[in-house]
Amino acid sequence: MRRMFRTFRTFRAKLLVAFLGVVVVAEGLTVLALDRALAASLQSQLARRLEDQARGALDWVAQGRHKAVVAGRLAAITATRVTLFDERGAVVGDSASDRVVDVAAVTGSPEIVAARRDGVGRDARFDAQAGDAVLFVAVAASDGVGVRLATPLADVESAVALVRRRLLATSAVVFVLAVVVAMAVARLLARPLSAMRDTAQTIAQAITQGRYEAAVVVDEGAHDELGDLQRSLQSLSSQLSQAEARRREFVGDLSHEIGTPVAAIQGYSETLLHAAVDDATRAEFVGVIHRHAGRITRLVDDLRFLSTEESRPRALRRREPVRVADVARHVKRALQPRTGEAGAHVDVIVADDTVAVGDPDHVERVLLNLVDNAVKYARGGIVVRGRREGDHVVVIVEDDGPGIPPEHLPRLFERFYRVDAGRSRAAGGTGLGLAIVRRLVVDMGGSVDVQSTVGQGTRFVVALPSLDTGSAPAS
Ligand SMILES: Nc1ncnc2c1ncn2[C@@H]1O[C@H](COP(=O)(O)OP(=O)(O)OP(=O)(O)O)[C@@H](O)[C@H]1O
Ligand SMILES: [Mg+2]
Numbered sequence: 001m002r003r004m005f006r007t008f009r010t011f012r013a014k015l016l017v018a019f020l021g022v023v024v025v026a027e028g029l030t031v032l033a034l035d036r037a038l039a040a041s042l043q044s045q046l047a048r049r050l051e052d053q054a055r056g057a058l059d060w061v062a063q064g065r066h067k068a069v070v071a072g073r074l075a076a077i078t079a080t081r082v083t084l085f086d087e088r089g090a091v092v093g094d095s096a097s098d099r100v101v102d103v104a105a106v107t108g109s110p111e112i113v114a115a116r117r118d119g120v121g122r123d124a125r126f127d128a129q130a131g132d133a134v135l136f137v138a139v140a141a142s143d144g145v146g147v148r149l150a151t152p153l154a155d156v157e158s159a160v161a162l163v164r165r166r167l168l169a170t171s172a173v174v175f176v177l178a179v180v181v182a183m184a185v186a187r188l189l190a191r192p193l194s195a196m197r198d199t200a201q202t203i204a205q206a207i208t209q210g211r212y213e214a215a216v217v218v219d220e221g222a223h224d225e226l227g228d229l230q231r232s233l234q235s236l237s238s239q240l241s242q243a244e245a246r247r248r249e250f251v252g253d254l255s256h257e258i259g260t261p262v263a264a265i266q267g268y269s270e271t272l273l274h275a276a277v278d279d280a281t282r283a284e285f286v287g288v289i290h291r292h293a294g295r296i297t298r299l300v301d302d303l304r305f306l307s308t309e310e311s312r313p314r315a316l317r318r319r320e321p322v323r324v325a326d327v328a329r330h331v332k333r334a335l336q337p338r339t340g341e342a343g344a345h346v347d348v349i350v351a352d353d354t355v356a357v358g359d360p361d362h363v364e365r366v367l368l369n370l371v372d373n374a375v376k377y378a379r380g381g382i383v384v385r386g387r388r389e390g391d392h393v394v395v396i397v398e399d400d401g402p403g404i405p406p407e408h409l410p411r412l413f414e415r416f417y418r419v420d421a422g423r424s425r426a427a428g429g430t431g432l433g434l435a436i437v438r439r440l441v442v443d444m445g446g447s448v449d450v451q452s453t454v455g456q457g458t459r460f461v462v463a464l465p466s467l468d469t470g471s472a473p474a475s
Helices: 002-063 067-078 102-106 109-118 154-209 227-272 279-311 324-334 336-342 362-378 406-413 421-426 434-441
Strands: 081-085 093-095 118-126 134-140 144-150 320-323 344-352 355-358 383-389 392-399 447-453 457-465
Touching: 002 067, 002 118, 002 134, 002 144, 002 154, 067 081, 067 093, 081 102, 093 102, 102 320, 109 118, 109 144, 109 344, 118 320, 134 154, 144 154, 154 227, 227 279, 279 434, 320 324, 320 362, 324 336, 324 344, 324 362, 324 383, 324 392, 336 362, 344 362, 355 362, 355 457, 362 383, 362 392, 362 434, 362 457, 406 447, 434 447, 434 457
Parallel strands: 344 383
Antiparallel strands: 081 093, 081 144, 118 134, 134 144, 320 355, 383 392, 392 457, 447 457
């Protein structure tokens, strides 16, 4: 129980971790992408504004005489650092002139080189003077004279940082929600599993304790794959218990079938042993004992036959052409004494091309059982018919006996099932005849059916696979 519980929790934990892992990765990627996009967009906006301002300043510069003063004024207006350069790219004024140390470095900077080449250039880099990341935008006229504006990127960065903080806060809330949802989903998914675990446990316990009826667990289950699995498990458990119920019924029936003749043998033999009986009575008792012993022998034979047939592998079954007309005539001859005794008559009307495929011994045993039953019940007329019907051979055994009430028909082929138990036993029947018939017919790939009208008679219809017309057997 403990181990089961732990396994179950592990399953839930795995589900939870997987789900939350996906959420965290998705959130992380989203924050990263938004962060990048926002920074890029803000920076290019700033660059465009600086470029516009630089172009305005360039017109102004063209007229100005004292470049250093112009740079200072422009810087005050645009709130940027302003650098002016001449036709050769040399710095001629800088609003931060007191801090410009390396004029060559300014002249050779990427934005100025680009501006003198293309008219406009920009660059963002760490600036040692400003002690910060700085965006430089330079524009130059066709003669090479130009203006460069510079502003720290700190504003852009703080804007991005603000958005990033908001995003992270939102992500945290989403994560908490995801944990709640994931736990609910994991619980939902784990429920049918735990139901299945319970079912399996119940079945296992019931089987260990031999309480098969307790192995039937009924629970609706979910309408998904897990629910299907749960229902399969349940149907398995109910099959188990049904099989067990059938087995018990069989053992009960069998004890009853054997008990009756054994009791008779016991009773008669005790009388013979302990009482003084005359020769005629002795002979009669020995006859009774012999008859009951014979019944036990038949019962054991039939049961052994049934169980061998049930366990015989499919591959080992015989599949040969069987000429039904020959078999029917043979059966009629074999039952002749009994038929005569009963004052009945067997007509065999089987077309010569009625050739089935199967085990000849089995086909004979099937007909023996059916004709034997007919002889037991017929008033006089028994007919065995045989013909081809499509890819089947149909064999019919018909009698004009008392018939069988319809309520008995569904169970007629079960082991030990009898319509009139007393009469069948008195006639020496084991009640296994039709069970054997069905077993053999089904094993040969055929089917057997019964039709009966009370007061008119009974008809057993056996269908067997027929031999291909093209390969008729040599007789
Ligand atoms: N032709 C028939 N007419 C009327 N009832 C029949 C006929 N065939 C079978 N039955 C009924 O079906 C029951 C089952 O038949 P089945 O052949 O299995 O057993 P049985 O004949 O009693 O015993 P066994 O065949 O083992 O000697 C019979 O007991 C009888 O009640
Ligand atoms: Mg029978």
